[in-house]
Amino acid sequence: MKQVLNAVVLASALLASVHTYAQGSVTLYGIIDTGIDWESQAARAPGQKSASGSAVRMTSLSGSLPSRWGLRGKENLGAGLNVIFELESGFAPNSGALQNGNRLFGRSAWVGLETPYGTVRAGRQINMTYIALMKSTVLGPALYSLAALDPYLPNSRSDNTISYFNDFHHFVIGATYSTGRDAASSQGSSTVNGGAAFNPGATNCPGNVPGNSTACRQITALAGYWGPEYGLQFVYDQLRGGPGLLPGSVSYDPSMPLLLSSADQKTTRYMVSGYFQLGELALRGGVIHRMTTAATDYQTNIFYGGASYMLKPDIALDAEVSRIATTDHKNANYYVMRATYLLSKRTSVYTMLGFMQNSSRASYSVGAGYSTVANAKQVGVLLGIQQRF
Template identity: 30%
Template sequence: MKKSLLALAALGAFAGAAQAQSSVTLYGVVDANIEYVSNMSSVTPSAANGLAVGPAENAFRLTSGGLSVSRWGLRGVEDLGSGLKALFVLESGFGIDDGRLQQGGRLFGRQAYVGLESAQAGRFTFGRQYTTLFDLMANFSPTGYATQYEPVVAQLGLNFRSDNTAKYTGKFGPVTAIAHWSFGNGVAGGGEVPGQFRRDTGYGAGLAWAAGPFGVSAAYDQYNPTLNAAGGTGEFKKAAVAASYAFGPAKLMAGYRWGMNKAPNNNTILKDNYYWVGANYQVTPALGLTLAYFYDDVKNLNLAATGTTNNIKNPWQISFVADYNLSKRTDVYLTTAYAKNAGVNFDTSAISFANGYFLGTGKDNMVGVALGIRHKF
């Protein structure tokens, strides 16, 4: 009997050790708010209606995702020994207001990748992933890439999440190095077309340094989207630098992003200089405040489809967030934004045209206010 008990105990110990070498974690965020928006177009611009907008109206609605996109995911790690690990991430975005899948209905539209990580050499991952520019600017966003009121698409481009991507991430003391290559991102076209290697490809690289209260980062991104029926590719280039400094309960951040978008015939579609600055302040362990300012200096604009040429006023936006933690997992928040010469998030047919806050006819400013709750699991 004693031998049997010892055998069972030994078996349990080995099972525990094996289990510790491999793990899968279920995680997620659910975020919903009640929102008010002023001066919204009653018509959604589209290619079918010539990008036309309608009369300005106020909107009251329940919205999914104020500070974070609602999502769930699986994260797995297996220890292969000698400092080597296998890993994967599958992450799905959904609307908490209607339960629908986001990212065009993809099951794992936010992230889907597998890879290997070495303690010495770094991490190599393959699949649908964030670009280098997205990753290296994330710690320098005052509002933390807040879903509702941050011009993320204007800053990073529509390709900030890329399909068919091979990516390297290495951490060496205070320095982080990241580089990626996308064999074909499906934002604008099909990508990965035989005989058209350049079509819908993208790549980027950059470095970040953080030590003590200081942080600095620089990154370059290029995307070559399909822009006509013949498969002609454009050339969308972006380069950014950012810095931060933390002292006591406060953190200051600022950044600059240069952009140049070219058509297949090498004509300039958009050239701009985008700036942001902001601060986080932890008033108490539970209450955090954020103030941020975003500005886009449009140097050159040429949209043949709309007849728009160099006549857009530079959009700017100021955002404020108050976030109160009820627990480690649950918080309530107030998020607000005022945008001039564009809808919030710089949504215009000329700059971003992505997030649905389109100005109504004859209006040049927009206010957004949302009161919400977020739970992390």
């Protein structure tokens, strides 16, 4: 009788295990995207007075989209509740190196709970600025994109973050709160700032300082309407400075090598953006105002607008025009076009053409992460291939 009872208990446990497994899933996914980039008037480092010449290189930061792989999981708990998680790693396809501050899961590492009243997540994750930007730009985080004007935008992720998001009949609200926005640091050779080098994906601000709850804190908030034909959204984004990760160091503004040495120093952004969907034609655009209060105050305004059109089921065309204006007159106009041919549902080839028109004080590169010289009228051409799995 005891053996029968043991067998019943074992069978029940196995059935329960099978049932639990059937309610959950884990998905392996990824993108490998790279290409060959040619740019005129390239510089070897920021601050050069004259260009070194044209440059030909394989992309490492991004092509049409950043390369990444990841795991997503979901378990149904019943009553409208789901446990979800995501681990996502960015890598450079030209070398295999890790991206996002040399972190294994630098793009995301979070666990959350879906409920009928919204979704809550905890861990490293994209914030509301990134979510809104992907709704309002046709280029996304491509090599030729708004990332060339502000490197924070494709790196708008936060460590130590709890978030909330809800979509109720197309009306959306969301917020993130981070107690330490970026715990990664990029080592530099200089003795300045404790040897930490400027890196938009590793801004040296771990936070969680006893007695200083605002050090390295970041808050973002989103409110808007995302309809099937049009949408409008408003975003607030504030990040604060504080002690750096290395002894004697301080944190950086992720937009530029500007020190945020205390919790009182901060960068605040306001974004208004939206979209229209007219059949196969999509129109997207917005305005981003940034205000940094540090040793000196600094402000920028970015205006952008673009269109995307499915010429055929396997041919997509995108174009975007943007402009940046700053308090120190480092202004530029930026023009980008992209054509994509879908070889299959998972594989595509594309070409991008970019033109950066810098003012006499500005030196924005047509390709994000690269360098040019002041007053450059720089042209870039990118040929790439992308495969999703």
